[in-house]
Each structure stands twice: as C-alpha cells, then as structure tokens.
Amino acid sequence: MERWISPNTITGDAATGERYFRRDYINEEFWREIKKGNHILFVAPRRVGKTSIMKDLADNPEADYYCIYQNIQGVKTKNEFYERLFHLFLDCIGKIKKLSSFLKRLSEKYSIDQVSVKGSITISRKNIDYEKELKSIIPQLKDQSITTVIFLDEFAEVINTLNKRKLKEDAIDILNTLREIRSDNNFRHFKLVFAGSIGLQFVIKNMDRPTLINDLHPIETKALSADEATLLIQQLIEDATIQFDEATLQYLQIKVKHLLPYYLQLMVEETDLVARKMNEPRISIPMVDKAFDQVLEKNKNFDDWIERLKEYHPEQFAFINEILTRCAHKGKIVIQEIYNIATNDKHKRNDDYMSFIVQLQNDGYLVELSKHTYKFLSPFLEQFWLNQYPVYNG
Ligand SMILES: Nc1ncnc2c1ncn2[C@@H]1O[C@H](COP(=O)(O)OP(=O)(O)O)[C@@H](O)[C@H]1O
Ligand SMILES: [Mg+2]
CATH class of the missing domain: 1.10.10.10 (Winged helix-like DNA-binding domain superfamily/Winged helix DNA-binding domain)
Known part of the structure; x- marks a missing residue:
C-alpha cells in the first residue's frame, strides 16, 4: 500500500490558518456589532472554539480596524491588568503607519526601548500608573478615523482569580473602569472583546455586581449544523488516506450528536488510528464505534x-x-x-x-x-x- 496519510486534525491548540473552519455568519455578526459601537463578550465553555474564532477575527479585520489578540490568563493584580492593556494598546497602534510619529512621542515619554519587527514593545520606565496613562492616551486618537479592537481571552478567569485571591474590590474596580470607558464617547474608537470559559455572568453574579457587564453584546458560539460538520470533516480528510461513505459519515454525526468542531476533530483523529491499525482506509460503522470509545478512554x-x-x-x-x-x-x-x-x-x-x-x-x-x-x-x-x-x- 502507498504511504498512509493522516487527516489534518488539530486537537490541542486553537485552530488557525488552513486548519480553521470559518463560519462567515459569526464574522459578520461580530463586525456588525462592533460597527454599531458594541463591545463583545464570547460566551461558551472550554473547547467550543472561542480562541480560534477570536484569532481569526483579529487576523482578518475590516478596513480601518486594527486588532490585537492576547490570552491574559496569568494576570494576578489590577495593575498588571492595566499594564497588559497598555502594552496591547501600544502594540496595536504600532501597526498603524500614520500614527508612527504619535507612537514616537509616547516612546520618549515612557522610555519605550524597542519596537520589534512584530511591533512588540518593552518599557523601561518604572512606576507608571498604567490605568491613568491609558485613560489619557486613548482619547487622543479619537479623531483619527481608526478603531482599535483588543481581544482579551480568558478575561473571565482573571476576574475570578482576583476574586479568589481576596481582591474582589480590584476586580470590581476593573469592571467599573471598563464600563465607564465603554460608555464614554472619547473612547468610542477603542473596542474590547472579552472571552472566558467560565460564565463571566456567573462570576460577576457571585460578586453581587450582575449589572457591570450588561452592556456587552454576547456572541454565542454554537455547535455546527450537520452541513457544516460534513464540510469540516471533508476539510480534515481532504488529503488523507481514510474515506467515509455517506452513511458512515452520517452515523458519525448521529453518534457525536452535539457537533462541536473539537469532538469532530477527536473522532476523525481516532478513526484514523483505528483504520491505520487495521490497514483499512474505508471507514465502517464498527470502526466509528471503536473510535468513539477510544476517545473516551483518553480521559x-x-x-x-x-x-x-x-x-x-x-x-x-x-x-x-x-x-x-x-x-x-x-x-x-x-x-x-x-x-x-x-x-x-x-x-x-x-x-x-x-x-x-x-x-x-x-x-x-x-x-x-x-x-x-x-x-x-x-x-x-x-x-x-x-x-x-x-x-x-x-
Ligand atoms: N473553527 C474551527 N475549525 C476547526 N477546528 C476547531 C474550530 N474551533 C474549534 N476547533 C477545535 O476545537 C479545539 C478547541 O478550540 P479553541 O478555539 O481552543 O476553543 P476554546 O478557546 O473555546 O477553548 C481546537 O483544538 C480544534 O480541535
Ligand atoms: Mg480558548
């Protein structure tokens, strides 16, 4: 037999580039809401595909929108949070050619050492009140006809960590400040996109402040439809050795039922292992059953x-x-x-x-x-x- 080629699956990190299966209506809803002036909250459990979606959105902005994505999970204090946001904002501005003289002035003020090729900055000046500085520099760009969109992945986890570390007041303070910014016209060109795998609503409800995020526009990330699931599977096995006939493909979908991309990736990956071991490229129903059980065995x-x-x-x-x-x-x-x-x-x-x-x-x-x-x-x-x-x- 010819060389066995495995499907192009990814089951650890976010799916990006060619491995990403895009649902255009999610991108459309996102930009529609951003243009309306909304800030966004991605609500979904882990492994549903939030990070993949956010990275895709940030990599494919509309004209005059400048995006930056970061996972902020490690943030443990209020000041660290604003420091991250400050860096992200400057990194984002670093992408905008017409703002290079503005960025140069900031570089002098904050002793920014280096703007690397990728645009990342390092700041050597100490004792910066990042919250205050952010509040002063962001409004200076409000007439530039550009919008910065900052994607803060795992934001809900950060708020939960602060809360658990007995820094509830700091968590509330951050949420309050961000809400003020969202309602302030001087910040209208500064958009935030939040995500987290634990329900942010629930975390905040536990802190007795349910209204602090009421104004965010939630975008739900749902499971795939049957047609989308078929397209994703086809994308995964395009160059692969294994083949599904229509009935088996349908059986796989009925078996998984809740058609998250992650579950389909796991199933295709495992089916390939089963098939390879049997040296049988044509997938049968018992092979799908076996793959399902093997996925579960990998706790x-x-x-x-x-x-x-x-x-x-x-x-x-x-x-x-x-x-x-x-x-x-x-x-x-x-x-x-x-x-x-x-x-x-x-x-x-x-x-x-x-x-x-x-x-x-x-x-x-x-x-x-x-x-x-x-x-x-x-x-x-x-x-x-x-x-x-x-x-x-x-
Ligand atoms: N759009 C997609 N296309 C292909 N695979 C995806 C997609 N979204 C999610 N996945 C699968 O789900 C896994 C988890 O995705 P990820 O974006 O990290 O989810 P989350 O951030 O919600 O935890 C990925 O490793 C991949 O297997
Ligand atoms: Mg994620």
Missing part, C-alpha cells in the same frame, strides 16, 4: 469538565455532581428529582438549586429536553460521566 479530553466544576464551585460540587451522575445513569432528570436531591440533608440547597441548573445549561452540560426535563447535551459527556461514576444508588 484528558474530558477531565476538565469535572475539574472546572470543582474549581469554581468547591462547596457545591457534591450537589451538582449528584445531579449529573443521576442524569447520566437515567438518561435524563426531571425537576422533581433535582428538587429531591437539593432538599436532602446532605446538600440543603432549597434556595438556589435552580440557578445551578441554569448554569449547567449555559456551560454546556445539560439541555432542557422538554419543560423541566434535562439531559446531557453531549453523548461524549454523558458516557464520560458514566465511566467516572459507574455506581449510582438512587
């Missing part, structure tokens, strides 16, 4: 779904997990069962159990099947829960 793909519940709700984890475990074992769960779990002596969550159900839906664990009946959104996740918690006495 690291799904561990995170449990870990983040423990991380963000350490005290409520036992309660949430009992709901999910029951749901996995029974195939669904109705509100009366949830209520019974909530009110038993172990959990005593009579007051707020419904907010967790809403959150489990927002975070991509459960869907409402019919009024007040819930089930797992993804068969992968449901089977993973069964594998993790094989026993349920209820």
Whole structure:
C-alpha cells in the first residue's frame, strides 16, 4: 500500500490558518456589532472554539480596524491588568503607519526601548500608573478615523482569580473602569472583546455586581449544523488516506450528536488510528464505534469538565455532581428529582438549586429536553460521566 496519510486534525491548540473552519455568519455578526459601537463578550465553555474564532477575527479585520489578540490568563493584580492593556494598546497602534510619529512621542515619554519587527514593545520606565496613562492616551486618537479592537481571552478567569485571591474590590474596580470607558464617547474608537470559559455572568453574579457587564453584546458560539460538520470533516480528510461513505459519515454525526468542531476533530483523529491499525482506509460503522470509545478512554479530553466544576464551585460540587451522575445513569432528570436531591440533608440547597441548573445549561452540560426535563447535551459527556461514576444508588 502507498504511504498512509493522516487527516489534518488539530486537537490541542486553537485552530488557525488552513486548519480553521470559518463560519462567515459569526464574522459578520461580530463586525456588525462592533460597527454599531458594541463591545463583545464570547460566551461558551472550554473547547467550543472561542480562541480560534477570536484569532481569526483579529487576523482578518475590516478596513480601518486594527486588532490585537492576547490570552491574559496569568494576570494576578489590577495593575498588571492595566499594564497588559497598555502594552496591547501600544502594540496595536504600532501597526498603524500614520500614527508612527504619535507612537514616537509616547516612546520618549515612557522610555519605550524597542519596537520589534512584530511591533512588540518593552518599557523601561518604572512606576507608571498604567490605568491613568491609558485613560489619557486613548482619547487622543479619537479623531483619527481608526478603531482599535483588543481581544482579551480568558478575561473571565482573571476576574475570578482576583476574586479568589481576596481582591474582589480590584476586580470590581476593573469592571467599573471598563464600563465607564465603554460608555464614554472619547473612547468610542477603542473596542474590547472579552472571552472566558467560565460564565463571566456567573462570576460577576457571585460578586453581587450582575449589572457591570450588561452592556456587552454576547456572541454565542454554537455547535455546527450537520452541513457544516460534513464540510469540516471533508476539510480534515481532504488529503488523507481514510474515506467515509455517506452513511458512515452520517452515523458519525448521529453518534457525536452535539457537533462541536473539537469532538469532530477527536473522532476523525481516532478513526484514523483505528483504520491505520487495521490497514483499512474505508471507514465502517464498527470502526466509528471503536473510535468513539477510544476517545473516551483518553480521559484528558474530558477531565476538565469535572475539574472546572470543582474549581469554581468547591462547596457545591457534591450537589451538582449528584445531579449529573443521576442524569447520566437515567438518561435524563426531571425537576422533581433535582428538587429531591437539593432538599436532602446532605446538600440543603432549597434556595438556589435552580440557578445551578441554569448554569449547567449555559456551560454546556445539560439541555432542557422538554419543560423541566434535562439531559446531557453531549453523548461524549454523558458516557464520560458514566465511566467516572459507574455506581449510582438512587
Ligand atoms: N473553527 C474551527 N475549525 C476547526 N477546528 C476547531 C474550530 N474551533 C474549534 N476547533 C477545535 O476545537 C479545539 C478547541 O478550540 P479553541 O478555539 O481552543 O476553543 P476554546 O478557546 O473555546 O477553548 C481546537 O483544538 C480544534 O480541535
Ligand atoms: Mg480558548
């Protein structure tokens, strides 16, 4: 046989360049909202594709829009946050030729050492009040007919970290300042795009300040349609040895059901491994089943779904997990069962159990099947829960 060629999958980092499957309507919605003057919030659980989308948007701006993307997860203090934002803003301006003299003046003022080829700056002057400086330099560009768009990935995590480090006031202060900026006409050419895998709404609700982000325009990143899933799979296997006939392709989609690009990438990658081992390029239904089980055996793909519940709700984890475990074992769960779990002596969550159900839906664990009946959104996740918690006495 000829050399075996694997599909062009990516299952670790964000998908970029040729590996990115674009949905034009997401880009269109994004630019429409930016042009209306909105700031954007990408809401979706981990691995749904936020980073891939943000990088694609930042790499393909419309005319007179200048974008910069950064993952800010490591930020641990308020000043560090503004320092990052300051750098990002200057890096962004560094891309705009007609602002080179403006940037030169700033370079002198802040002792900026070096503007590298890529435009990254380093600042040697110490003791800069970055918040104050940002507030003074951004408005100076308001009549330049350019707009800077700064993508802050993992922003929700930063706010959550500050909150957990007993810096709640700093977190609120940042959110307040950013909201002021968003409503200030002097900053109309400065747009922010936020993302995070934990619900920012929920983090902020926990801080008793639900209104601080009400003005952001949320863009949901949903699963792919069946047609889009087919196109993505075709893109992945274009040059590959494995082949799907139509029925098998359809079977794969029914099996995955919740058609996230990530799940499809995992399935195609694993199907290739199965096929290669059998030296059989034509994929059959049993091979798809085998691949599905193998994806699940590689627990690291799904561990995170449990870990983040423990991380963000350490005290409520036992309660949430009992709901999910029951749901996995029974195939669904109705509100009366949830209520019974909530009110038993172990959990005593009579007051707020419904907010967790809403959150489990927002975070991509459960869907409402019919009024007040819930089930797992993804068969992968449901089977993973069964594998993790094989026993349920209820
Ligand atoms: N548009 C896309 N095209 C192809 N693969 C994608 C796309 N979006 C997501 N993926 C898949 O999902 C994985 C996670 O994507 P990523 O953008 O990092 O998600 P998030 O930032 O929401 O955690 C990628 O490694 C890739 O396998
Ligand atoms: Mg990401």
